[in-house]
Amino acid sequence: MTFDELIAFCDPISVQGNEPEKMGKLCLDSRKVNTGDIFIAIDGSQADGHSFVPQAVESGASVVIVEQEMSPAGSEAVLLVKNTRELLSPLAQRLAGNPAEKLTIIAITGTNGKTTVATLVWQMLRELEQDVALLGTISKRINDTTFESKLTTSDPVELASDMKRCLESGCKYLVMEVSSHALDQKRVDGIPFEVAAYTNLSLDHLDYHSTMEEYADAKKILFDGLSSGSWAVINADDKYARHMVKNTSAKVIDFSFKENGTVNAEILKTTPEQTLLDVEGIKFFTPLVGKFNAYNVVEALLIGTALGYDGKLLADVLPACRGAEGRLEKVTTKNSTQSLPMVFVDYAHTPDALENVASTLSELKKENQKLLILFGCGGDRDRSKRPEMAKISEKYGDRVIVTSDNPRSEDPQKIIQDIETGFSSTFSYRSIVSRKEAIHTAITESSSNTIVLIAGKGHETYQEINGIRNHFDDREEAREALNKLMRKLNSRGVN
Secondary structure (H helix, E strand, O other): OOHHHHHHHHOOOEEEOOOOOOOOOEEOOHHHOOOOOEEEOOEOOOOEHHHHHHHHHHOOOOEEEEOOOOOOOOOOEEEEOOOHHHHHHHHHHHHOOOHHHHOEEEEEEOOOOHHHHHHHHHHHHHHOOOOEEEEOOOEEEEOOEEEEOOOOOOOHHHHHHHHHHHHHOOOOEEEEEOOHHHHHOOOOOOOOEEEEEEOOOOOOOHHHHOOHHHHHHHHHHHHHOOOOOOEEEEEOOOOOHHHHOOOOOOEEEEEEOOOOOOEEEEEEEEOOOOEEEEEOOEEEEEOOOOHHHHHHHHHHHHHHHHOOOOHHHHHHHHHHOOOOOOOOEEEOOOOOOOOOOEEEEEOOOOHHHHHHHHHHHHHHOOOOOEEEEEEOOOOOOOOOHHHHHHHHHHHHOOEEEEOOOOOEOOOHHHHHHHHHOOOOOOOOOEEOOOHHHHHHHHHHOOOOOEEEEEEOOOOOOEEEEOOEEEEOOHHHHHHHHHHHHHHHHHHOOOO
8 A cells, every 4th residue: 555545545634744655564552563654543441542652653653643633753644534443444454455355254243152153153164164264252263273362353453464364374254253342442344244143132341331222232333334235143032132133234034942033943952961953943963052052053053044055054064063162161080980070161251141051050950969150250340240140149059159250450359249249148158269279169079969160261261360361271270179089089989
């Protein structure tokens, strides 16, 4: 892109300074600017990029794009535009060669289930021998190569770079999770989605959106932007589903387990190992269990049909698709025995997600089994969730341990105290601040007739405390505790 082309694309209010000899990459972070780069200043929720223009110029920025009037400090060109945030995503795509236009992109949004649905679609397409990428919460995957992911939906510059890499790797499809924050902050503006899917909406992120109505409207942005050639796949059993597609131009596929949709589904049988589903006469097994996962699996199948694949073909490959790690993931040891408790790790960190997994395990437990629920709540996040999650754990748990999650900048003990206000005065529970100690206590003090649910962190391999991410993996700790208990039982002659 030449400087004249940049000016034409940005349509600035004014242009000051010198025409650059060269233009490099587009940067949001002044610390990443090198000589010749373009720096765009975004007024964010935590910091205003305009405050970092001097650092960007000092690092060699040849062009600075701003929405606040300022004069050149040196040899750089300054483009004053109406709204840098609205410009960012389209500009990032243009500078990367418009990779989004050359991919078939599937977007998944909703409070819970995004990661599982996105992963199932990616696995389904891989089973069909398609070249496909996945961008989401757990990781980025280009075909079978995995990269680190730091956000559910990356910033527009990183997103454009990832899409370019997908194309260079030969991908036809891109499946991505799209968060409400990303939609509100216009991170995916201008991206042509072929299919957009909505899972559900429940209490979460009210520290950012303030109300459920604002939260819902942020999600709705995805469907408002779809073209008439696109598809919207929605969970008709969710009360916000109709709101999502009220103004969409896309063709709508709505599904239901309560006969509310044009596509109706039914759970025929469920066990701790698998679920048998019927979708309009197509019957198939999935290794995922629980009603909430049944919704996820059916949504993945219907996304596949929206892409043009036959439903029966998709049903044939779905039994091989195991979904996302850290989602109702069973933790076992190398030499597990029947004397050990059954342990599951799940990412459930919202009231709705915790109720989904807790109710599923409660329904699956045998007559003599007990359910122990271990959970905490994240710091610097929506505080209204805390007592609600206590109520849900009390409803389904025979035993409950409250512990730390990612306390971030908050005092973990105070987070626990917020949670405790949700328990009834007669309910007996334990609180253990150390998550490691809590996990080991939960498992080593349990018998073979106990199901242990460790909720909140799922796939995460860190615990964030005061801005530092320390290595911590619930699955590793659970496995260590199981091995410790097994050694203890073996020393007593118990197999």
